[in-house]
Amino acid sequence: MKKNKQKINNLINKKYKYQLLENGFSKEDILIGKKVLNSRQITMASFTRKFETAFAKKIGAKYALMVNSGSSANLLATFAAGNLMRKNSLKRGDEVLVPALCWSTSIWPLVQFGLKLKFIDIDLETLNIKIDELKKNISKKTKAIMLINVLGISANLFDISKLAKKNNLTIIEDNCESLGSRLKNKYLGTFGDFASFSFFYSHQITSGEGGMVVCKTKEDYDILFALRSHGWLGGTRFYKRNLRLYKSYAKKNPQLDPRYIFINSGFNLRPTDIQGAIAHNQFKRLNSLMRERNQNRNIIIKTLISSKKWNNQFKFINIPPNFKPSWMGFPILLSKRFRNKKKRFVNYLDSKGIETRPIISGNFLNQPAAKLYKLNKEKRKYPNTQAVQELGFLIGLHTKKIDKNKLKLIHDAFFKIDSI
Ligand SMILES: Cc1ncc(COP(=O)(O)O)c(C=O)c1O
Structure with missing residues (x-):
């Protein structure tokens, strides 16, 4: 039984040290x-x-x-x-x-x-x-x-x-x-x-x-x-x-x-x-899941912006007035000066065991399916959506307090942005 459990965990955790979601089922x-x-x-x-x-x-x-x-x-x-x-x-x-x-x-x-x-x-x-x-x-x-x-x-x-x-x-x-x-x-x-x-x-x-x-x-x-x-x-x-x-x-x-x-x-x-x-x-656990994710987001932001290496490399999404968010992931935008590094950076995070994904699907009008169905016949431009595609990605927010090793992993990998 124990062996089986280990096998399942290994399968789930095969590649990433910091996943989008850690085993989400109680x-x-x-x-x-x-x-x-x-x-x-x-x-x-x-x-x-x-x-x-x-x-x-x-x-x-x-x-x-x-x-x-x-x-x-x-x-x-x-x-x-x-x-x-x-x-x-x-x-x-x-x-x-x-x-x-x-x-x-x-x-x-x-x-x-x-x-x-x-x-x-x-x-x-x-x-x-x-x-x-x-x-x-x-x-x-x-x-x-x-x-x-x-x-x-x-x-x-x-x-x-x-x-x-x-x-x-x-x-x-x-x-x-x-x-x-x-x-x-x-x-x-x-x-x-x-x-x-x-x-x-x-x-x-x-x-x-x-x-x-x-x-x-x-x-x-x-x-x-x-x-x-x-x-x-x-x-x-x-x-x-x-x-x-x-x-x-x-x-x-x-x-x-x-x-x-x-x-x-x-x-x-x-x-x-x-x-x-x-x-x-x-x-039934929604409130506590929300609380944990929110706390983890605050901890990650604090770790990054209080680092000696912080130089506004990243932009986080501000919470609008009178708003109580419930996060499912942690969207991050790179500073514009790193526009050409996004792909390299995301690949680097992947190589360090940090799982990422795009913010939704980026500018959807760039997708082959949108072209197939001619969804943008007038070839209109969407500069902000395009910027999200070029600068944005997300990492997971887990429902258990993030540990020191994972925080260090994120901190060290993120600040590589300056040198990769
Ligand atoms: C904005 C949005 N709409 C719809 C969906 C589709 O949901 P599902 O995967 O449950 O079909 C997703 C999936 O992640 C989504 O992000």
Whole structure:
């Protein structure tokens, strides 16, 4: 047994001394996952429903539905926002504004639905959409904004909400990287009409794969509920809330088998109950996970800026006023004078056992997929997003206090920037 555990740890820790995430599962997470497995009720059921209820309650969302990934949450949110059952629905050909610093599956659902994307540059202080640019680009054609709350920080979502209200725009908040962050005590993910969350490995909480979509109205919830599961009202026995809807459709369609009534178009984006149980168990520890990550970030920053070698080589993201961040990683920008060294530096960190990754996907418009789909026909420039690609990277923030050896490793490797 012990040997086995060692083997697993070796596999996980094979390459890096400082990883994006150290084994993110507690003993209890694994036990509860096993409990679901042993029960043989593996498909989505009461563990998932309980998690959804707890999730909505804590973050102050009206409704929450768990799905099998953050990407699925974005897909569901987008197709619900444009669903025929929705009063103020998006239409194919409508314009949606999106920050150029985004993840692939923040935007592909928009393309797949048939919206026209207009990319907006970001603010280098927050890494989030630049509000002035956003304002300038709203026109009669604009019907929605896809926001991406980057790595625990957002733009001023009160200002953006006002702007959206004034212009009758639907907001989808991709909050996959910012579970637990608050602006003036309001949780990110509760500003938009819809919001998505990801529980992929290395996010604030993880069930391996998993996600959540939240919304504000029962009308939207019913659409999401059906779309998540084949356009069907199946599984309602775990969802008393939807039993009435189920009964009313059954009554109006006596010729159909009431167990198999399809009311809308659909996907299958359901999680397993194993994911529901593990994510819920992690979610109960969200506050302490957030606290540990925040403390570790403060310790790393303090170690770097109080070093004799500190000469503003790095820039950290400032926390906006009235903001309580929940980090999933630690984004860092190199000083502009090191623009040509970024690749060499990141390779150097890798060789020293420090795992890094880009900030989201850099300037998404540089990606081959964006070119394939001609997402930037006008060849517009996004200088700040481009700067994030050229200067930015992130390292992990762990949920156990960082030890001296790891701090030294980071300190020594980081200051090599001056000589490599
Ligand atoms: C901003 C953003 N949106 C969406 C996703 C997709 O989430 P998932 O990996 O759970 O599909 C990610 C993934 O990291 C992300 O960073």
